[in-house]
Amino acid sequence: MQPAVSAIPAPVSRALRKSTLSVSEGIACLTMTDAPSRNAMTQDLKDDLDEVVRLAASSDDWRALVITGSPGVFCAGGDLRALTSRRNPDGSPVRDVEGIRRRMSRSHAWFEKLYNLEMPVIAAVDGPAFGAGFSLALACDFIVASPRASFCMAFNRIGALPDLAALYLLPRMIGQRRAKDILMTARVVSVEEASTLGLVHSVHEPSAVIEAAMAMARSFAQGSPQALAMTKLFTNQSLESDYATMARLEGTGQAACLNSDYFFEAVARFMDRKPPRFDWPH
Numbered sequence: 001m002q003p004a005v006s007a008i009p010a011p012v013s014r015a016l017r018k019s020t021l022s023v024s025e026g027i028a029c030l031t032m033t034d035a036p037s038r039n040a041m042t043q044d045l046k047d048d049l050d051e052v053v054r055l056a057a058s059s060d061d062w063r064a065l066v067i068t069g070s071p072g073v074f075c076a077g078g079d080l081r082a083l084t085s086r087r088n089p090d091g092s093p094v095r096d097v098e099g100i101r102r103r104m105s106r107s108h109a110w111f112e113k114l115y116n117l118e119m120p121v122i123a124a125v126d127g128p129a130f131g132a133g134f135s136l137a138l139a140c141d142f143i144v145a146s147p148r149a150s151f152c153m154a155f156n157r158i159g160a161l162p163d164l165a166a167l168y169l170l171p172r173m174i175g176q177r178r179a180k181d182i183l184m185t186a187r188v189v190s191v192e193e194a195s196t197l198g199l200v201h202s203v204h205e206p207s208a209v210i211e212a213a214m215a216m217a218r219s220f221a222q223g224s225p226q227a228l229a230m231t232k233l234f235t236n237q238s239l240e241s242d243y244a245t246m247a248r249l250e251g252t253g254q255a256a257c258l259n260s261d262y263f264f265e266a267v268a269r270f271m272d273r274k275p276p277r278f279d280w281p282h
Helices: 043-058 080-084 097-115 132-139 154-158 166-174 176-185 191-196 206-221 225-238 243-257 261-271
Strands: 012-015 019-024 027-032 064-068 121-125 128-130 142-145 150-152 188-190
Touching: 019 043, 027 043, 027 206, 043 097, 064 206, 097 132, 121 132, 121 206, 128 132, 132 150, 132 166, 142 191, 142 206, 150 191, 154 176, 166 176, 188 191, 225 243, 225 261
Parallel strands: 027 064, 064 121, 121 142, 128 150
Antiparallel strands: 012 019, 019 027, 150 188
16 A cells, blocks of 8 residues: 655755755755855845745645755844844934844744754754844754854843744753753854754755754655654644643544555565654665
8 A cells, every 4th residue: 555645746846035946856055145144144044035925835745844054054043133223313223122123033933833843953063153043043953063053042132032933942941950051141152062952953064064964864855744844843742731631632642643655555564574654864
């Protein structure tokens, strides 16, 4: 019995506002391309991310998403010029509390969907991932990095609050004490320390980072989209849920998985001593 998988369309590539999107064999790759700004989190880049998240959520063909930056820089964080450029007639900065709150709310609308995309999302980090760039990497399921990658919650250097879910994600990943150290000191975290903390999955030479991320994505593309999606979503919910809730999710999800075409085909391959379609690394 063959698993029901839709036909993979031909490769596509197109330019967005501050990035490019390419899709090949079910793997989508968003590459931030605003190198002069060090891929600052401008409104244009946010719009790109919003668009790609919407495309990913609505696609039946995408199996994984890779997010990467320019050679030597992932994302330097928020666009400070835009945050301070608006001026009153007397030259003083505009202080727009409600406007900032609304903009943050719009950002979280796509950011939460990115975190909960029903497919593996991999960040390929070569160079700095600072501020909102660090948050963007944390929202991905895996981070592969180069030796020149570095991470910094730089917000407190300018008297700002860590945002884009940093306060939610980081404590859940490394614990409150370690998260406070990184969030409150705004110090730079080396790729070695990030690996020790479990934030970085693997380290590769700069020329090999993208290929490592793509290889991981190709492996996931051979797995069951249904099982991978539920494993991811239920894990994301685990720290917010009690045992009984997780047990119910597990039972409902397992019932769906064990009745899927993918499951029956995979078991048949096992019984026939054929290699599995989903293996690691692929």
